[in-house]
Structures are given as C-alpha cells and as structure tokens.
Amino acid sequence: MDISALLTSAGINIAICVVLLSLYSVLRKQPSNLCVYFTRKYVAEPVMRSDPFCLERFVPSASWIMRAWQATDEEVLSVGGLDAVVFMRVVVFSIRVFIIAAMICIFLVLPINYYGQEMQHKQIHAESFEVFTIGNVKEASKWLWAHCLALYVISCSACVLLYFEYKSITKMRLAHITGSPPNASHFTVLVRGIPWSPDHSYSDSVEKFFSTYYPASYVSHQMVYRTGTVERLMKDAEMMYRKLKTAEPQRAGSSMPCCICGGSTHSFKILKNEAESVKSKTSVDVLQPNHREKECPAAFVFFRTRYAAVVAAQVLQSPNPMLWVTELAPEPHDVYWSNLSIPYKQVWLRKITILLGAIVFMVLFIAPVTVVQGLTQLDQLSHTFPFLKGILKKKYVNQVVTGYLPSVVLMLFMYAVPPTMMLFSTMEGNISRSERKRSACIKVLNFTIWNVFFGNVLSGSIIRQLNVFSSVRDIPVQLAKAVPTQATFFTTYVLTSGWASLACELIQLFPLLCNVFRKFILRTREEPSSWALTFPYHTEIPRLLLFGLIGFTCSVLAPLILPFLLAYFFLAFLVYRNQILHVYITKYQSGGQFWPIVHNTTIFSMVLTQIIALGVFGIKKSPVASGFTIPLIFLTLLFNEYCRKRFSPVFRRSPAQVLIEMDRQDEQCGRIEEIYSQLKAAYNSPLPTDSHSQDPSTSGSRRSNQDQESSRDPESLKPGSLRCGKVMPTTEQSGRICEKCQSSIVLPRASPREI
Template identity: 70%
Template sequence: MDVADLLTSAGINISVCVVAFSLYSVLRKQPSNACVYFTRRYISEAIRPDDPFSLRRFVPSAGWIMQAWRATDEEILEAGGIDAVVFMRIVVLSIRIFIIAAVICVFLVLPVNYYGKDMEHKNFRFESIDVFTIGNVEEGSKWLWAHCLALYIITCAVCVLLYLEYKSITKMRLAHITGSHPNPSHFTVLVRGIPWSQDHSYSKSVESFFSTYYPDTYVDHQMIYRPSTVHKLKKDAKKMYRILRPVETEYVRGDKPCYLCGGTAHTFKLLQNGEDSIRSQTSIDELHPTQIEKECPAAFVFFKNRYAAVVAAQVLQSSNPMLWVTQLAPEPHDVYWSNLGIPYKQVWVRKIVVLLIALAFVFVFLFPVTLVQGLTQPHVLTRWFPQIKGVLKLRFLNMLVTGYLPSVILILFLYTVPPIMMLLSRIEGNVSRSDRKRSACIKVLYFTIWNVFFVNVLSGSFINQMSIFSQIRELPMMLAKQVPTQATFFTTYVLSSGWASLAFELIQLFALICNILRRFILRSKKEPTNIALTFPHHTEIPRLLLFGLLGFTLSILAPIILPFLLVYFFLAFLVYRNQILHVYVTKYESAGQFWPIVHNATIFSLVIAVAVLAMKKSPMASGCTIPLIIISLLFNEYCRKRFSQVFKRNPAQVLIEMDRRDEQWGKEEGIYNRLRSEYCQLAYISRDLTISKDFSVAGPNRQSSTDHNSPQGADENSLKQESDSRE
C-alpha cells in the first residue's frame, strides 16, 4: 500500500465519521429519541416532551461537541463516578504520551527512516508505506542512535506521566472512601464455605461461630437463599401486579419488613384516585421458605466498625482454608446475587474450566486472523482465489480488498469476543458485577493483544514460511522483522476499528433501532423500561490499551501511524465525555479498580516496544535499549509496592479514623439499622419488576444519587429547552 491508498482509506473513514456525527446531532434533537441519547435524565425525570415542529431540529450542529469539551472533571465525577473519571484519565494520558511521541518521531525518526537507504524516491503520494518504517534503514546502521534517543525520551515521559496519574488516582480513591457517606460494605463481610451440620441450620452455625470468635464486634448476619426461592417470590409479586394493574392508581412508596431476609423491602401503597385507599396487604409469611432447605452456605456478616470487618475479611478463619472463607462484601448494588449460591469448592474448578475454554477460543480465532492476513497480501490472495486476479489489477479495488477489507473483517470477528468473555466471567463465579466486568476486561485485553498484535504479526510470516513452528528460537527475531511490515495493516485497523467504532458508539445504533421499532413499527405507547446502560469498560478499555500498544511499538518502527492515533484519541475524548454525561448510568462504583490494569498494560506495551528495537541486528540498538527494559520493570515494581496495595485493601489507619469520627457524631445506630435492609436479597433480585418508571421494588436506583444536576419535576418542554441551550 502506498501513501495515496492510505489517504483514500482515511478519507473513507473521515466521511463515515462526519456523516455519523452530523446524523447524531440531528437525532439527539428529536423528542422521540430522548430515551436513547439522554438516558440518564430520562430515567430520573418524568419527561413527556411535546416539541412543536421546527426546521432547526433537522439541521446538524456542533453544540454537543462544545458541551463535551467544556465539561469539568467534577461534572464527570458527579455523572459517572470515579470509574468514569479514571477512564477519561486513560484517554487524556494517551493524548499526552502520543503528542510527545509524535513530535519526536515525526521530526527525528521519520526522516531517518525515509532516507535510511540510498535509493531514488518517487512522488510522495505514490511512495510505499514501507519507506517510512525502520525496515528502510540498513541493518547495523549508525543512524539507529536516533531511534534509541527517541525511545529514551518516550520511556522517561511515560514513566513520569504514569507515576503522576497513579498518585492522583490513589488520592482520589482514598478521598472517595473517607469522604462518602457510611458505606454498608465497609461494615459487612461475605462468608462462604459455611460447614454443613445436621443439628442446626447454616444460620445457626454462622451465629454460633462469629458470636464465639468475634463477641465484641459481631452485630448480626443475613443468610443467602437459593435463587429459585427468591424467584418464586418474584413470580408471585408479578401475578399481584398483573391483577392490580387495570386499576387506575397512584403509587406511593412505603417500607415493610422483608420476612425472607429480615431487612426492609420497599413496597407500594395503592391509592385510588379520589376514593378511599386500597392497600395491598401481601403476606410474605405464606411464602417464607424452610430455613434448612432453602439456605445457601453463604452469608453476609455485619460488624460494629470498619476495622473489625477488615480484620475478619483478611484473617484465615479455620485450619481448613476451604471453610469459613471471608472477604469484604461488595456494595449492595454491586452484588451479583445469582453467583452467591455457588459452593465455594466449585469456584477453583470453574476458574480452570473457564481458562481452558478461553484458550480454546483463542486457538479457534487463529483461523480468521490467518485469513485476514492472507487478504493483506495480493500474491497470497491470488494463490487462494485465482479467479479474482483480474479484479485486483484495478487500483481502487486492490486497495479496498487488501487494505480496508481485512481490518473490517477482523473487527466483525472481534465483536463476538466481549459477550463471550462476559459470559465466561459469569461462569467463573464472581460475586460482584464490578469483579465480573473487570475479569471480562482482562480476558478481552489478553485476547485482543494476542490475536490482533502477535498473531497478526506472526501469521504473516507463517503464510510466507510454513516452517515457522520449526524455528521457535528465531521467533523473537522474526517478531522484530515482521512488525514494521505490518504497519499498513495496523494503521488501517486504527482507522476502521477506532474512528468508525466511535461514530457508532455515539449513534447508539442498537438502542436507536429498538426505539424506532417500538415507536413506529409496533406502535407501542408504553414508556420503555430497563433502558439504563452501564459504561462498557470491558470493551472500551482493552481497545484503548491495544491502540496504546500499537502506538508504543510503531512510534519508533513506523511513525506514520501516530497522527491517526492522535485523531482517534481526540475523538474518543469528546465522544466518551458526551456518553458519560448523557447516556450511561452508574449503578455501582469500583473506585478506580481498573487503573492497575491500565498501568500494567502500559508498562507491558513499553517493554515490548523496547524489546522489538533491541532485537535489531545492531550493537548500538541492543546495548542502549536493554537498560530501558530493566528501568521500566523496576519502575513498575516500585509503583506496585507504592500504590497498588491501596486498590486491593483499605488502609486500617483510614478506617479507624472514620470509625472514631462516627463515634463522635453518633452515627453508629443509624448505620446498624441500615445494614440488613441494604442487603435485602428479595429487593435486589426483583429490581427488574418495575411498577412505575420512577420507582421499583428494589427501591431507589443508584443513578438518583448521581444525577444531581438533573432538575426534578421538569415540564413537557424541558427536553426542547435543553436541546436549544446546547445547540
């Protein structure tokens, strides 16, 4: 591929982005799309827009771009929590790093690559991309000092920026712990592997154990019940709802004791309009399960203070490590209830099975990746499909088939990966939704780095040399040789996977199609429910980190990719800010748990970039770059010792100070009274039983606490006024 073909591919993607962004600016103004593009506000307010017809609604505008640009970190924190701020920090960090890399590599490394060999150059538009890579520099050339110098500057800049970000996010996490309202999860320990006794129930065993060994700090406990029991209660509640639904009623929220969990479940009083009230007196006692038959060997145990809960969570409770296994409980909205009933002895078996399935999936995925690499090489493509030899003689079709089509095919295959990894993370037995998403994020990251980077690089050599597996010792040298030759494919991959994916993320194509079908095809007059989406960290973070790996590795070997990467990160900054402010809803908070993954992946990418250059057949490259690998690994170890432990455990010093503060302000009794009701299993299992748009059986949704800037009681024209002010 030459420069003209690359610019043509870039032009196609630029056209797609311009059309998508313009279409979005029109679609967001339509009142019927409020549930798609203003989801956060839509689910927190009773918006009934009645916007009169106006031509301005159909004219593209850039008001949303200015609003996303001007949004502050405080607004992002209020809308999406710490996880949203951390995600945006990843984007900003990438912009800073690759601005530095672009300035250095474009003005220092690129000229060295271009004039690396004594050859006659063509017109710039018809130059091959390979001329701008390190492959155009003679082996052992003295000009490799420029690459080493650029790599030193980039490495030092990355280490400094990573340290500052790690320090800042750690402070943010500690401030979240100390500054937030008393969190029930700080006082609660999840106990699994409770031993079975024929004499009494699991509940009695828990009470006896913790009353004996934690007599001064143990407060109470709450058993976990089998999901089938809770679903039976949910089914009965749905039947009652269908019976009461035809009555024109007004719903008022009230609290009743939950006889299953012992806490407080949110119920509703049905008030007849203009008449005496009709009260639904539901006796949950009739549905109360037999304790011994329905209890799971797991429970939430509540303690008097945070320090006692941390100690109980981290101490080995029994001489048999498989019994009385404790950990700090997830926050109530984060609990993944269906996995709590999994026996603890099955967890390690599940993890092994999931690992084997993931490895098998990686192996199966080698075939589409090899197919994609074959499409990038015309001589291989004509060998596989001789009938298209004449078609490839046409310049535009040749560029489309060998340059643009392979990356598109690979992207389509990769769309199947996140759902599969999320399913595997669920099978693993994670007890919290954030752990499940974080586990899926790691799996998707490993999968994409291996298949998109390493397999693409090595499969290109495998196609040309079928004896690759007989030359295992030459794989490192082969990697160093093949990476520059794949610069064209990776550049087009950034264009198609990066730019186009941001356009479709902005439009929310699936949600838009569902909304159109519901309104105009099915003619449904019901308000949509269950439309709240959480931010897809497990898909977006691996994509950012993969592009970071490509940027680090190719910034020295093929700097021509850097301008396209910078455009992607700038677009990501605007698009993701807009989505966090208006679309995605925060249901639970992991307080920045994704950042250690980002830090480790960035260091890994940096080491790979240095190692690839070190494997060049040049004493200068090897001698100058090997110390960089050692420095990078030592820096990573220092950050692991200095910061990462704060993301795994809460500091005792902070917790004790918070306990003393609660004692001085007399908050203990209020906290104790909340614990059982916050971990009411019936309420959270039945969250999808929506009786009205603003209330559900689960009680208030988490977004009500995050949407502080959404005015309550908006009138019918509120959406129009908001759109007008933004545009």
C-alpha cells in the same frame, strides 16, 4: 501496501465518521430520541419536549463537542463515579504520551526512515508504506542512534506520566473511600464455605461461630437463599402488586367505554394494605420448603466497625482454607445474587474450566485472523485463488481489498468477543457485577492483544515462512522483522476499528432502532429504565489499551501511524465524555479498580516495544543502539516494581488508619445506631422470604425481613421504590376491566411534565 491504499481507507472512514457525526447532531435534537441520547436525565425524570417545528432541528451542529470539551472532571465524577474518571484519565494519558511520541518521531525518525536508502523516490501517494518504516534504513547506519534516542524519550515520558497518574488516581480512590457516606459494604463481610452440620442450620452455625470468635464486633448476619420457581413467581407477583398499588386511583363508580365491545369498565381493585395481598389466609409459604432447605452455605455478616470487618475479611478463619472463607462484601446494588449460591469448592474448578475455554476460544480465533492477513498479501491470495487475478489487478479493487477490507473483516469477528467473555466471567462465579465486568475486561484485553496484535504479526510471518521461530532467542528478531511489515495493517485497523467504532458508539444504533420500533411500531410507552445501559468498560478499556500497544510498538518503527492514532484519541475524548455525561447510567462501580489493569498493560507495551527495538537494532547491526536499549528494559521493570509496592496495595486493601478515623467520626456524630439499623435491610435477598437472622441491635433475637427499615440508598428514592415500608407515588398505567366482555384494557399514564 502503498500510500494510496492507506489514503483510500482513511477517506472511507473519514466519510463514515462525518456522516454519522452529522446524523447524530440531528437525531439528538429530536424529542422522540431523548430516551436514547439523554438516557440519564430521562430515567431520572421522564419528560416530553414540546419544541415547535423549526429548521434548526434538522441542521447539523457541533454544539455537543463544545459541551463535552468544557465539562470538568468534577462533573464526570459526580455523574459517572470514579470509574468514569479513571477511564477518561486513560484517554488523557494516551493523548499526552503520543503527542510527545509524534513530535519526536515525525520530525526526527520519519525523515531518517524515508531517506535511509539510496534510491529514487516516487511521488508520496505512489510510495510504498514500508519506505516510511525502519526497514528502509540500511544496516549499520549511523543514524540509528536517533531511533534509540526516540525510544528513550518515549519510555521516560510514559513512565513519568504513569507515575503522576497512578499517584493522582490513588488519592482519588482514598477520597472516594473517606468522602462517601456510610456504606453497608464497609461493615459487611461475605462468608462462604460454611461447613454443613446435621444438627444446626447454616444460620445457627454462622451465629455460633462469629459470636464465639468475634464477640465484641459481631452484630448480626443475613443468610443467602437459593432461588426456585416458587420464589421467582412470588417476586413477579409482588412486583405486579406494587405496580397496581402505585397506579393512579380512579374515582369510585367511574367508568368508560370499552374499546373492544363498547361496554362500561370498572377499575381494578386496589388493596388497602400489603397484608391483604401478601399475607392472605392461604399463604404461598406453605408451598415453599422450609428455610433450612433453602439456605446456601453463604451469608453476609455485619460488624460494628469498618476496621473489624476488614480484619475479619483478611484473616484466615479456620485451619482448612476452604471453610469459612471471608472477603469484604460488595455494595448492595453491586451484588450478583445468582452466583452467591455456588458452593465455594466449585469456584476454583470453574475458574480452571473457564481459563481452558478462553484459551481454546483464542486459539480457534486464529483462523479468521489468518484469513484477514491473506487479504493483505495479494500475491499469495492470487496464487491460492487463480480466478481472482483479473479482479485484483484493478487498481481501486486492490486499494480497497488491501487497505480497508481486512480491518473490517477482523472488526466484525471481534464483535462476538465481549459477549462471550462476559458469559465466561459470569460462569466463573464472580459475586459482584463490577468484579464480573473487571474479569471480562481482563479476558477481552488478553484476547485482543494475542489475536489482533500477535495473531496478525505471527500469521503474517506464517504466510511467508512456515518455520517462524527456531528457538526462543529468535523471538525478538522475528518480531523485529514482522512488526514493521504489519504496520500498514495496524494503521488501517486504527482507522476502521477506531474512528468508525467511535462514530457508531455516538450514534447508538441498536438503542435507536429499538426506540423507533418501540414507539412507531409497537406504540408502547415503556419506561426506559428497564433497558438503560451501564458504561461498557470491558469493551472500551481493552480497545484503548490495544491502540496504546500498537502506538508504542509502531512509534519508532513506523511513525506514520501516530497522526491517525492521535486523531482517534482526541475523538475518543469527546465521544466518551459525551456518552458518560448523557447516555450511560451508573448503577455500580469498582472504585477505580480498572487503573492497575491499565498500568500493567502499559508497562507490558513499553517492555515489548523495547524488546522489539532491541531485535531491530540487532538486525541492523547497530551494537551501540542495542547496548543502550538493554538498560532501558531493566529501568522500566524497576519502575513498575516501585509502583507495585507504592500504589498497588491501596487498590487491594483499605488502609487501617483511614478506616479507624472514619469509625471515630461516626461515633462522634452519633451515627452508629443509624448505621446498624440499615445493615440488614441493605442486603435483603431479592426473594420475598421471611428469613430468620439476627437483629442488628440485639444479639440472639430474631425478626422478619419485612420489619427492617429500608435502605437509604439514593437508588431507593426513585418513583415506585420502597422507603420505610411506604410506596412513593409514581405514574404507572391504571388498569380497568370491561364489565360486559371482561376484557382488560390499560389506560394511558399521566402525561409527563413538559419542558
């Protein structure tokens, strides 16, 4: 591909980005789009802006860029949590590394590549992209030391920056643990694989086991129950009851004409207390099976101190590792309840099955990748399809097909990957939403690295020659031959999947269309909290790391990609920070657990880059450069081992010293009893059951879940939520029934506060 085709792709993507960014700056000013572009504030307090009509609302502006640029890490932390800060640190790390790489490669390596052969150069726009790669350097050139020096500078800079980032994020994680208020998950252990006994229920077995072996630290437990049709119906009925109870009461005797027949209407009857609706004479409980039949072999066990919970979670409980399996419980709002009922003995089988399914999916995806690579090689494409020769000879069609179409086709195929991997992670049996998203992130990352990077490199080689590798020793050589030739595709992929995807992320096309359909076609006023989204870490982190891999491998071999890559990361910094501050809702977080994935992938990218460079230096017959590259590989692996020993354990386990100090602070402040009173209420099953479990304050006594005090989580303070058994006021719709035709109608809710 020549530079003109690359410029064509860049021009198309720049035009798309400019149009979408301008459109976003206009759409975000419209009052009807507040729930799309300011979802966080709209969910916290539904408002309606009454801005008068003015021309400024329809003029594009860059004010959002300045606000995103001026936002601090403290603001991101308070809004998006530690995971959002870690994500933004990944973007900042990439910017810093590739600024260093661009400075040394553009001014040192690129001129050597361009003048590597004695040839008559054309004008820049007519030059082939391969002229700017290391493939243009002649064999045994004395200038290959510059490439080796650039490789050393990039690798050392990346290691230094990685070290400081890992150290900083580790401190933030410890501060997140120590600085957060007492959380029920710190005192709770999830127990699975509870052995079945014909004489005792699961609840009795849990009570007997932990009372016997943890008599000083065991407080109580909460069983996990299976979901059934009756339970789901009761949950829906309770939700409808709460909506009706929190509706604005109408005055006695008030009526209004029916919009259907013109008759008068009367209000729905609002029951005075919960007992009238839930505990009626003909209780639904008689339709349910007894509690023992509904129990799952899983339970939440509560301990008196954080340290006791950590010890119980990490110790092997029985000689059979498949029984009494313990782990720290996720946060209450992070629990994925539907997977808790999966027997623990099935989890390993599910993981193996999902692994095989993911591998099959990755292998099947090679077919569209090979088709995409066929579009980048017009001579083979014309030979395979002779009827396309006339069309492909046209200059503009040639530039579009080779410079823009392949990356677009691959990007469209890639849209099916994240939902599939999220489904796989759900079927895998993960017990928390954050763990499910983290598992999906790893699967999407492995998929994109294999299919987008290795798939394109190897499929490009397969098109040229059927025998790719004759032995394992030829892998560095074959990669060294293939990667520089595929640098053109990777550059266009950065433009299409990078620049354009960021613009689409900012415009929020799907939520925007849903909002238009909801407001102007359905004309409903549904609260946006039901469709507010969390940040898609499982799609965005793999994209960032894939571009990092492409940047590392192509920085020395094809430095021309670095300016386009830097433009992507700068735009990503602004777009993602804007989305975190205004759009996405933080419902749960992993506490920075994504950073080890980032670190390991970056180390893999660096080592792969060094191996490919070693193969290139071997092809170019430069023993000096090859000899200096081998120690760099071992030094990088040694650095990774140091980080794995120094920082990685903090992300797997909580330090005992920190936990004991936190327990002592709770004792000094007198918060122990308050914490105990909140434990069971925090992990109440979403089903309306009156399960039997121990009281947190006394061992052996039992009481109903309805008698427990509600959690003091900030999420429970939203309108319509329960706290201490009371319903807070809300602005739900008030229902009425026509006295003449008995048809139900809905009155409009109270108007939100105007600002």
